[in-house]
Amino acid sequence: MGDILFLAHRMPFPPDRGDKIRSHHLLKSLADIAAVHVACFGDTDADFTHEHELAAVASSHCLVRRSKSMVRAGLEALASGNPVSLTAFGHRDIHDWVGRTLRQQTIQTIVVFSGQMGQYIPASFKGRVVVDLCDVDSAKFEAYAKDGSWPRRWIDAREGKLLSGVEEALSDRADTTVLISDVEAELFRSRISDPAAHQVAAIRNGIDFDFFNPSTVAPQPDLAASTGPNIVFTGQMDYAPNIGAAIRVMDRILPAIRAVHPDATFHLVGRAPVSKLTARDGQDGIRVWGEVPDVRPFLAGADIVMAPLEIARGVQNKVLEAMAMARPVVLSSEAATGIDAVDGDHFAIGDDDQDLIAAALDLLSDGPKSLQMAAAARRYVTTEQSWSAMLSPLASICGFDLSTGERNAA
Template sequence: MGDILFLAHRMPFPPDRGDKIRSHHLLKALARLAPIHVGCFGDTDNDYAHEHLLADIAETYYLPRRSKGMVRAGIEALAKRKPVSLTAFEDAALAEWVAKTIRERDIQTIFVFSGQMGQYIPASFAGQVVVDLCDVDSAKFEAYAADGRFPRKWIDAREGRILSQVEQQLAKRADYTLFVSEAEEALFRSRLERPQDCKTAALRNGIDTAFFDPANSEPHSDLANSTGPNFVFTGQMDYAPNIGAALRVMDRLLPQIRAVHPDATFHLVGRAPVSQLTKRDGEPGIRVWGEVPDVRPFLAGADVVIAPLEIARGVQNKVLEAMAMARPVLLSPEAATGIDASDGEHFAVAPSDQALVGRALEMLDDGPSALLMAAAARRYVVEQQGWDAMLAPLARLCGYAPAAATNETVNRNAA
């Protein structure tokens, strides 16, 4: 069997944000199938501090620093009539490395993580091609445009329109196109002009239940010593859906909760918080922590982990992590998408501001029931969402001998 060429828009180490968590586990699983060659971009000094981990797993690799700014990428996108998502990751040296690797190595399969990297698949490559789109990015930009104002509205509408064409072209080129949930797969297929020409599959995210284990983490001291209930929201805090969800809590949910529980505190935990969020730190009941070395103590200290996203694509790792930590979780229907758990049994789902406030107050008023739900959430994640189970179908999808597995979670839609 031949080698694998793995292309990713971000360095898969360290696995400290949603897309990097998925690419990290995919890379490790693929490396167990065959020698692997990795081309990906580094964004930060922290990425390069973990370069030795990439060197340990890869037969060869190429890790250029992504230095192209969004203004330049936008100008190139307009000139070339391409999505900004592609021009931002367009790099001649990486394309040359890909071509050289294919010439010199016995590459059987190219695995593309995220649609931005599909531009590096040579038209002449005759082997297996698997593209993991994760979610339908074009639909996300269309949603931004629907809620936006000029000029951002025009920019997002253009990106969604052109990116949708690129996604369809990639799906036709690939032997399989993967998504993070059955819902994302169904959405994508509903947008295809000729769905019969594309093979798609849902390969859901897993969770490291040994790492996210409440037995191995004590609550953060600030939360443990607080006088009122703690609400915690985690994530990348320069990401628009997360920003919107955080502001939703601060402006629309927390004031109503504090009217009943005056000491309630909302803890916002995650790297790169934008100024809209950092300037709110210190307001009554609001703490903006920014990047922390370990999110688990904040989850462990939460009375309620809240995820009221109004725009969400794929499966929310933040939700699975909180469930694995056996914390009561309150979320919007959008944040619950792709997780086959049950409202009221494993987490609480509420569609509106008033419903979210009502469920939050119920969870605080009936602590024992909330903790029973949290315990059921951990059992669900341990039994149903482990990475080994989630990635069991990967070998077959990539054209290798099927891995021994008892729980194949892939849902195939073949032409």
């Protein structure tokens, strides 16, 4: 068997945000199949402090700092007619490293993580290509455009239209196109011209339930000392869907909860909160924590974890993490997509603000029901959502026969 070339738009270490969590576990699984050579971008100094972890997994690697500003990427994209998100991840050093690696190594399969990295697949490559799009990004930008204001609406509409063509072209090039859920895979099939000509598969996100284990984590002290219920939302807080969900809680859900529980506090936990969120810190039962070293103590101290996303693609890691920490989760149907748990047993889905408020108040008033749901949530993820189970089809998709039980030596 040959080796694997893995192209990721972000450094897979540390696994501390949604896309990096998926690429991290994908890379580790690939490394159990064959020797892996990795090209990826680092966004921050912290990414580069973890380069030794990447080197320990990869047979060779190329880690490049992504320094191109979005303004520059936008201007280049307008001039070239390309999507901004592809232009932002264009870099000559990765092109050159990929070329050298293909000349020097026996690469059997190229695995592309996220559509931005498809630009590095050489037209001359004759091996297998697997593209993990994760989500249908073009549909996400179309949703942004629908709800946005000028000029952002035009920018997002352009991005959605161009990305749709890129996604289909990548799927034409790929032996298999992977999406993060059956729902997302079906959405992708509905948007391409000849679905029967494309091999599309779903690989759901898993959860490291040994790491997210409530028996090993103490609640964050401020939450533990709180006299009222703690409502927690986690996520990357410069990401538009998370911003929208947080504002939804602050403006439309939390006031109704505080009408019944005046001491209730909404804890917003996640890196890079935008100014419209930080400005609310300390107001009307709102705490904006920003980046924290470990999200688990905040989950451990939560009476309820909320995820009322109105735009959600794929599987929400924040939901799986809360469930693994045995917390009752109140969420929108969009945030529940791709998680085959049962509404009312493993979490509580609300179709609108009033449903979400009612579900939260019900759980806050019924301690035994809340504990029962929390325990059921933990059981569900440990039995149904392990990373090893989710990634079990990966070897076959990548064209490797591991029936002999032998791993390709690095």
